[in-house]
Amino acid sequence: MGTEFYIETDTDTLGDRFRQSAGGTAMLLTWMGEFGMLIEGDPAHRPYLAEFDLSPDDFDGPVGDGKIKPAKAQAFAAAQEAARQRLESYDPSAAGIPRYKVDSNEGWLIAPQEITAALAAYDSHPAAERRDAERSGYCDWPGWIAFLRRAVASGIRVY
Secondary structure (H helix, E strand, O other): OEEEEEEOOOOOOOOOEEEEEHHHHHHHHHHHHHOOOEEOOOOOOOOOHHHHOOOHHHEOOOHHHOOEOHHHHHHHHHHHHHHHHHHHOOOOOOOOEEHHHHOOOOOOEEOHHHHHHHHHHHHOOOHHHHHHHHHOOOOOHHHHHHHHHHHOOOOEEEO
16 A cells, blocks of 8 residues: 555646655655645545435445436535545645645645745755755655656646
8 A cells, every 4th residue: 555646637647647655655744844845734525425415325326436316416516526625626826735645645735835835845945955855765856856846837646
């Protein structure tokens, strides 16, 4: 088990990928924390079916299949939109990437603004510190930094 990070694309295809094991992701979080690239905070509210007057009885088959009964199609579309907005929410003034977005594989979008802020925090450290981290051999840190730089224009989806 681990985490996969994909550069966001304009299509449904997955972009460039960076993959880490669970242990590797823990190391990424440690290094990112040490360089001030992470911010703490709670994820946005998770929408529940009941908030949209939906229940498991409104589906034909398992809820995960998304086969909604026609009478509830509009409510289900609203629930799906709320879930999408939750995963794509971000604070444009954030000083880094929210820890929960890297630490969870729910499909979060790490927004370009969050990546830009995280890289600014990293780049503000002395070159010798960055060089030491990049030579450490832990969790492909140089590959992660390069991946962030490639994703700065479009964002990263986390699974």
